[in-house]
Structures are given as C-alpha cells and as structure tokens.
Amino acid sequence: MAASATREKIIVAADRLFYERGFDMTSFADVAEVVGISRGNFYYHFKSKDEILNAVMESRLKDRHQMLEGWIKEGQPAKQCVANFIHILLTNRKKIRAYGCPVGTLFTELSKLGHPGEESARHLFDLFRNWLRQRFMEMGQTKDADRLAMHILARSQGVATLANAYPDEQFLEAEVDQMLAWLDAVSDADIKPTQRSS
Amino acid sequence: MAASATREKIIVAADRLFYERGFDMTSFADVAEVVGISRGNFYYHFKSKDEILNAVMESRLKDRHQMLEGWIKEGQPAKQCVANFIHILLTNRKKIRAYGCPVGTLFTELSKLGHPGEESARHLFDLFRNWLRQRFMEMGQTKDADRLAMHILARSQGVATLANAYPDEQFLEAEVDQMLAWLDAVSDADIKPTQRSS
DNA sequence: TAAAAAATAGGACAAATGACCTAATATTTG
DNA sequence: CAAATATTAGGTCATTTGTCCTATTTTTTA
Numbered sequence: 086m087a088a089s090a091t092r093e094k095i096i097v098a099a100d101r102l103f104y105e106r107g108f109d110m111t112s113f114a115d116v117a118e119v120v121g122i123s124r125g126n127f128y129y130h131f132k133s134k135d136e137i138l139n140a141v142m143e144s145r146l147k148d149r150h151q152m153l154e155g156w157i158k159e160g161q162p163a164k165q166c167v168a169n170f171i172h173i174l175l176t177n178r179k180k181i182r183a184y185g186c187p188v189g190t191l192f193t194e195l196s197k198l199g200h201p202g203e204e205s206a207r208h209l210f211d212l213f214r215n216w217l218r219q220r221f222m223e224m225g226q227t228k229d230a231d232r233l234a235m236h237i238l239a240r241s242q243g244v245a246t247l248a249n250a251y252p253d254e255q256f257l258e259a260e261v262d263q264m265l266a267w268l269d270a271v272s273d274a275d276i277k278p279t280q281r282s283s
Numbered sequence: 284m285a286a287s288a289t290r291e292k293i294i295v296a297a298d299r300l301f302y303e304r305g306f307d308m309t310s311f312a313d314v315a316e317v318v319g320i321s322r323g324n325f326y327y328h329f330k331s332k333d334e335i336l337n338a339v340m341e342s343r344l345k346d347r348h349q350m351l352e353g354w355i356k357e358g359q360p361a362k363q364c365v366a367n368f369i370h371i372l373l374t375n376r377k378k379i380r381a382y383g384c385p386v387g388t389l390f391t392e393l394s395k396l397g398h399p400g401e402e403s404a405r406h407l408f409d410l411f412r413n414w415l416r417q418r419f420m421e422m423g424q425t426k427d428a429d430r431l432a433m434h435i436l437a438r439s440q441g442v443a444t445l446a447n448a449y450p451d452e453q454f455l456e457a458e459v460d461q462m463l464a465w466l467d468a469v470s471d472a473d474i475k476p477t478q479r480s481s
Numbered sequence: 482t483a484a485a486a487a488a489t490a491g492g493a494c495a496a497a498t499g500a501c502c503t504a505a506t507a508t509t510t511g
Numbered sequence: 512c513a514a515a516t517a518t519t520a521g522g523t524c525a526t527t528t529g530t531c532c533t534a535t536t537t538t539t540t541a
Contacts, residue, residue: 107395197305243441
C-alpha cells in the first residue's frame, strides 16, 4: 500500500483517539490496533509520539481552516458566518456530549503535561479567534472585535464542558439559542448606536 | 507523627498535583516526594490511587461546601452570593491562568479516562449548580433558576479555559465585569418585568 | 524477470508505575 | 519499663509504554 495512505489512516485514528481518550492515555499500540497495523509499521511512519501529535495538529488546523474559509468563499455574510460557528455546537452535539470540545480538552491536557504541543493547540484557538475577530470587524464592531471573538469562544468552551458533564439535558440547545440571540443584539448595535446607558 | 496529620498532608499535596499536572500524570512517587515521605508510607495511608482520588474529591467537596454555605451564614443576600461566586475567577486568577479550573479540568480528564471518579467530579459541579439555583430562586427567578445556574457555570468554565490559553491578556477581568453586569440585568428583571420585546 | 527499494511485522529493551511485602522505628498502652 | 500497636522506609514485582532493531514481505524499477 502507498505510504501516504497508511500515514493518513494513522493520523485519522490518532486524531479520534486523542479526542476520545486523550493524548497521554493513548498508546502506540492503541492507534496501531485501530488502524490494523503492527507497532513496528507505525514506527516506520512516525518516529516518535510527538511526531504523530504534530501531524494530528497540522491536520486539524488545515481542516478547520478549510471549514472557516469555505463559508466565506460561499459568500456568506459575516453575521451568518459567526452563526455557523456557533452552530458547530449543535452539529457535533453527540461527540461534544461524549468528549467535550476537541480543541479545548486537548489544549488543557497538553498544558498540564507541560508538552511542547501546547503551542500548536493554542494555534487552533488563534485560528478561530482571528477568524471571528475579522467577522466582527466586517460587522462594524471595529473596536470590540477581538473582545467579542474571545467572548464567543469562551462561551463555546464553557457550553462544551458542561454539556460533557450533563449530557442528558437540553442545556446545549438552549445555550446555542442564547448565543444566537446575543449575536443578534451585537449585530443590531451598529444599526442602533444609541444604547441605554447604565 | 499522628496518622491523620500525614494523611492530611498527602491529601493536600495530591490535590495540588492533580490540579497542576492532572490525575493520570501524577504518580505515587510524585506525591510522596512533595510530602517528604516514602512510597511505602504512602501506601500505608492509601491502598490505591483511586482511594487517594476519592479522598481528594471528598476534601474538595467539603471545602467548596463550606465556602458557599459560609457566605450564606454571613447573611449575604442572594445576589451578592452569586457575585461572590463570579469573583472566584479573580481571586484565583493566578492559578486559573496557569492551570485552568480545578473542577472542570479534572472532570474532563476523568471523563476521558473512563475513570469512576468522574462521578465525584460531577458532584462538584452539582454542588455549585444546586447552590446557584437556590440563590436565583431567592432572587425571584423561580422558573429559570436552573437555567441561570447552568449559564453562569458554563461561562465560568469557558472563561477559565481561555484564560488558561491566553494568560497574558486582561480578558479574565473583562469577562468577570460582563458576568456581573449580566447578574445586574437578571436581578433587575423581576423588579422591571416589562422588557423590550425583540 | 531479477535487483533494489519501500513497507510491514514482530520482538527486544529500558524506564516508569501501581501494587504489594517485610523489616525497622516510633508511639502508645498496660 | 516492656509488650503491643502504629507508623515509616525501602525493596520487589508484574505490567505498560515509548523507542529501537532486524527479518520478512510487498512493490517498484531497470
């Protein structure tokens, strides 16, 4: 079989296991078993655990980048793009209830491990943060764009964590509705600049 | 030395290490070294790793319970109690920036591990959730009390996660301000029931 | 088709770890 | 004080894991 095909299958399996079980809790043998290859073959493609982690992070970055840029290329307006981002929580609700957020949980683990991969995990946050900031700027929130981006990012993280802790509730759906309502209020803000002062 | 004193020191050390490094990444040897005792002595007090985890979770539950009930016993009004809860993010900002939320990060890890201790970790969430719900009920939000409790819990989680990823920002302080403003709006809601409809 | 290269399989090994045991020391008790 | 009990120290052991190596099989190349 072509090396690149096996390599790709390893990355896909490792990506899933790192998400479901965590990075440190996933062994070479675990990944090899899922792919259906020997540990020796695994080592032929990736010389260390850090190397497979890097490959997974690159894959995720590319995947998320394509998703975000895809919405823009489809010509969707900025507000709709942000709404799409919020909607990810619903699209992936099953996995989120079972394993939390792929970005947040992996970052947290690598951070506690003191692992160099913490940087790549932060890059994933950066990707979403910068993209959201640009969308808010297009919505006219030039001054607060980054603050709004961080806000929606934080709420997504919190919702994912609690949905993981309480999977049997309709909590996730309700919070998404609130976030979309919040987005409406934000997008109205530049149309109705006269806000009620505190 | 009295056994209870050594036992207590072990729990304190394990609590700290489970927070800073994670449960799975902390070994018996790590805890014993911090306490300054031998691994054999450690095993005299706790027969397994699950046992020390249980002790740590009990300790945390007791500690948080006392904190929350303490505010009530001081006679603080419901809204001030919730504000105190939000303020924890500032009180512990240094540790949160370095290690995230002790409750959320440990729950996430135990969940991915498939460890039975996931239940006790969820109990910690339950403690805050139920307490917050009661405070919101006292504030007159009888119908939405649980939803509001979950909301503030989720936002705390998200803020802690992102403050961990971006420790150098003033993001944490800004989000706390927003949460307190949100609390004001909620507490005003029953005084001014006529809200502007969308 | 024969030689060379690529890919795979499976075993070896040192380090780390949870668990367990026994001997030594400190403390309490009668 | 002496016996009994509680506490501590340190070693052993089986298992897991990341890493590495060599032999075998498959694919490509000339």
